[in-house]
Amino acid sequence: MxxxxxxxxxxxxxxxxxxxxxxxxxxxxxxxxxxxxxxPLAPAITARLARAVELGDTGYTPPEPGIREAYVGFAARRFGWDVEPHRIRTTCDVMMGVVELLRLVTTPGDRVIVTPPVYPPFYDGVPEAGCEVERVPLLETDDDWELDLAGIEAAFAAGATAMLLCNPHNPTGTVHSKESLAALAEIADRHGAHIISDEIHSPLTQPGVVFTPFLAASDAAARVGLTVTSASKAFNLAGLKCALMVTASDRTTAMVDALPDEVEWRTGLFGALAGVAAFDPQSxxxxxxxxxxxxxxxxxxxxxxxxxxxxxxxxxxxxxxxxxxxxxxxxxxxxxxxxxxxxxxxxxxxxxxxxxxxxxxxxxxxxxxxxxxxxxxxxxxxxxxxxxxxxxxx
The missing domain is CATH 3.90.1150.10 (Aspartate Aminotransferase, domain 1)
Structure with a gap:
């Protein structure tokens, strides 16, 4: 129905x-x-935030606000993706997460691939992390846009060390295929590079279109990938500040676990509470x-x-x-x-x-x-x- x-x-x-x-x-x-x-907000979000205000529940975000488990369930229901809760950490918002992850996988002066036309803050986030932008534009086909895998390979071969992937892509709305993502992962793996995947628009993939989380695209993707996502775009929660950093290998998980505690302290309590309600089956x-x-x-x-x-x-x-x-x-x-x-x-x-x-x-x-x-x-x-x-x- x-x-x-x-x-x-x-x-x-x-x-x-x-x-x-x-x-x-x-x-x-x-x-x-x-x-x-x-x-209007999803009713479960309205109810949860209203109750928090009623209680004066406006303090610090606890270490375990429940959003890890909520996202695990959401990812399984919506994407068929098995995420392990211990591989999730939170932070303030997606771009803050992107910058922190870039700092983990690059050194100052490294080149980071972006695929224009692309979300404008990518152009600011890369230098914020001490790196330089390497542009490899999307290829425009008769029907859609796609990653220029040959151009990305050339950029990695020339010394780029990381790439910011936008999937679904902003502004084109393109959902990259599993095959394309797996090929991208193989390229990065060959060159010892990392892919940071911004998947904030993924809950808004239309029925009939298959969204593949980058980390689930292949074994190589699990090795080289780090994902940042949030409920904020789909559920209109941008002002509440909560994003998730997700990994799929022991090596990348250890890297993210080593981030300073302050990165996680930046998570907004209302963002976490709203995110739990958003990712709940009732929404x-x-x-x-x-x-x-x-x-x-x-x-x-x-x-x-x-x-x-x-x-x-x-x-x-x-x-x-x-x-x-x-x-x-x-x-x-x-x-x-x-x-x-x-x-x-x-x-x-x-x-x-x-x-x-x-x-x-x-x-x-x-x-x-x-x-x-x-x-x-x-x-x-x-x-x-x-x-x-x-x-x-x-």
Missing amino acids: TAAPLQALPIDELRQRSSTKWRRYPADVLPLFVAETDF DAWLDSLLVTLDQNRRLLGDLLAEHVPGARYRIPDAGYLAWVDLTALGWGDNPAVKVLRDAKVALHFGPMFGAEGNGHVRVNIGCAPDVLREAVERIGALARADAEAATAS
Whole structure:
């Protein structure tokens, strides 16, 4: 039985929120930029946080808040992945985890591979860890994007020592195949390199698409991989600060266990409490409903662009609520989101922030009500028509 769609909150209620999405721009702007969603929290999360507030339970995070065991169950149910609880440690958020793991597996001055267009904080996290960014762009195929395995092999052969993998990939929504991940692991293993896999969007993989955790892709992946993930994207908990660092071999587990205690102390108590509730089976129905809504919206966006912005290029993502749209044909420059914000009053994420491969592109947050998405694309379409008419008149 298919779950019912999850309904977004009314926009007048959303504008009462104090988060970045609703405070960055004036009220006449539709915000479809930052990765926050417009839905009510899963009921189990609301109940757990409300009880904590009622108790004044706002102290330090305990060593065992229960999130390891909760994630073990979630990974088994959703991905068929057997994770051992003792191979999980927590920290503040995914990027903090990425930086700490990079420091474990690299030395200052090492080169770290990223695969643009990719999540902008990767470009900051690598130098924060004392390393240099090595760009190996995704390959664009007729149907999707894929890892440039030959380019990655060449980069490792030339001295790169680690790679940041984004799976599912942000901003394209690509879920990399098990075969591709296994091949990547073999390459890294041959060169004595490590793969740090950001899997924060994995709970948002659509039914019919198979998500393979990197550590489960092969024996080599278990040897060379370290994963960072969180409930924060799927369950809209970014402000509560809790991420998981996961390993699958005795060697990498010992490395992560040797991290300073302070890395784990940075875990937010409310983040841990909310994460336990999110990963609990009682939140599965909520997540299934969210996926139905996102499936409808990812398809709706394609229909709306075809109708209102026919020059746009867009591939339906495999996962997540972030859509990667190429507006190059409109002639709005390398960063079309600037014009869209100024003239259409729609805030989209700036494509060039994802790397030079993002020139001419925008990232659109579809984690909203269909009517909000429709109005946003209609505004952009009206702007495109006005520009075309002005060009014709001149």
